[in-house]
Amino acid sequence: MLLAMLPVSPDRQPGEHLQDVLERDFISVQTRNTPTTYYEGRQGPTGFEYELMRRFADHLGVSLALNDGHNSSEVLDAVRKQGDMGAAALPLDPSRDGLIFSRPIMPLQPLVVYRRGITPPESIADLVELEVGTLSGTGTDTVMRELQAEHPELSWKESNDMEIASLLSRVASGELDAAVVYQRQFRLNRLFFPEVEDGFTLGKPLSLAWAFPAGQGLGLVREANRFLADIQSSGLLQRLETRYFGRDNYLEYVGARTFIKHAKQRLPDYAELFREAARANGFDWKLLAAVGYQESHWDPKATSPTGVRGLMMLTLPTAGDLGVDNRLDPEQSIKGGARYLRSLEQRLPKSITGKDRLYMAMAAYNVGLGHLYDARDITKQRGGNPNVWVDVRRSLPLLQEKQWYEQTRHGYARGGEPVVYVRNIRRYYEVLTYVDRSQEQFHPINARLPEDAVPSSGSFDVIPPRS
Structure with a gap:
């Protein structure tokens, strides 16, 4: 395991962070308000990672305190400075300074999706002539930068102030030709964006994980790993994945x-x-x-x-x-x-x-x-x-x-x-x-907006080709 190789921080003893959480009787989690992570549904808080966070808090016997006022690029910095942990569709990345990650929770496979009607892209070379977008701070942007090292002509747009539904809306409307997202995200959202098709996978899967601040000891991280191992072996993790990310095969019945x-x-x-x-x-x-x-x-x-x-x-x-x-x-x-x-x-x-x-x-x-x-x-x-x-x-x-x-x-x-x-x-x-x-976060279907309506919020930074 990754954590077995990590030395205990000299700043605190192994169990001190965990003991702090138990004594104050709540755990503070940095997250994001998205349909796939955490949001307020009609019956109260819900979302895949919210379910995991709530159960982990119950496992510890403490209350759950959420800070969801972050975009994708802000969560990790907030974990370093403020919270006990971060849970926001975060890719496991041991190279991040000041952070320790939990064991993998589930795979995150990068996927190219494209607008129905254009010539389907089948390779990285096909992306060079297209307007491609992705979300910064989510791991897919890192994948694109790694690809650019091998394909210097590759260019794309990325945003740190929009979420997956907004990105797919840009593809559906024609503002973008294609996007790089995670396969599970698209599996959930594809129902609401039938104008967007899946293309091809990019590289090897990353891993979704929780992030913890370094220098606080490993007690809380180890307890999180025990909890995650338990829900995986019991089958609960798989049931939650099915509930929130659905099954691809039922689309054939639905039309x-x-x-x-x-x-x-x-x-x-x-x-x-x-x-x-x-x-x-x-x-x-x-x-x-x-x-x-x-x-x-x-x-x-x-x-x-x-x-x-x-x-x-x-x-x-x-x-x-x-x-x-x-x-x-x-x-x-x-x-x-x-x-x-x-x-x-x-x-x-x-x-x-x-x-x-x-x-x-x-x-x-x-x-x-x-x-x-x-x-x-x-x-x-x-x-x-x-x-x-x-x-x-x-x-x-x-x-x-x-x-x-x-x-x-x-x-x-x-x-x-x-x-x-x-x-x-x-x-x-x-x-x-x-x-x-979804509370209108996936698609403007409930708001009775025009089919070509695109959310006004969200902007892109252009990542140019390497000279």
Whole structure:
């Protein structure tokens, strides 16, 4: 390990810094207010590194004090002068004076991204003719300087007063042709910038780490390393990475470009109706919006060949039962659809609980409650648990097979459809949750700004070619 090679500072004994933190009963952390690090969400503070910081403070048995008023180039200097530690998507760099870094937390792979429509860059040589940007103080700028030593004609722009979303906005708008960011940052933000494509990776991965002031002893650093090793071995670190940075493969289900386009252009007209219906029926409004998108792509005039109509695609009998006299009226359709989904959930057996109950109610919205019960019966016959969605979803497609549907009360059904239906709604809901919790930091989708709007804050310094 890196720290095993570091001598104890003569200024303080190994455990003194840790003892100071324990005695004062709080740990001071220098960080940045960004969607991938720390920000105020609707339920309070959140973010990938905030989760780690909070858990580390709990591990120490102290309170957490954050200073988030820094840009990327200021954090390390603040750690040297003020804080107990820094946690702000910092690359591990032992060459930094006055600092000690923790063990690696996760890899940071530099990546070239570019604006859709230009010739895709495939090598460093392709970047020479492009307007390229990056963020200073994040490690990607260091990577560019190392590359310039081998490719002196390379030039780029870098900024120390903007964050990843602003940088990607510059690419999407055409101010930049390409940017160098970290792969995980782009994985999260790509949902909100479908105009930006991933190109090629640059060099070997760096490592995200925490920074501590040198000369304070190694007690706090060692305790941080023990904590990080524990959450890695327990699987907690991987779960947090998945929660905050998502999975690339779900984009294939979502149709990200179309979805984001409709979220900008259509959803704002109906968002308040979804919120009202959600409050009245005890749902998350984003879930109802996701159901509406799966049903009609938020088209209030939608009509299917089977006669279901409107934004929530209600059948005529169901609309009558719900008191909906105009299925093409968005307000009636949304409120009716919410009441119908709630009624389906309430009619399910009490033995079905939690998310399983919600997913089965959504499946019933698509295929009907009777067919869902048939699939539960098949699940029992096959030795599965009829109260668990994972088991029931395996049985639903069997309603299309004669040897199975002949045994059921309600007969044949296109049982594969509700499986895809629930899966898609969950994916749409994921995307809307990212947008909602970002507090408009990722993309101007929530602010209803023009698609070509670019944040006004942030400036670049030009790094010229080497003469």
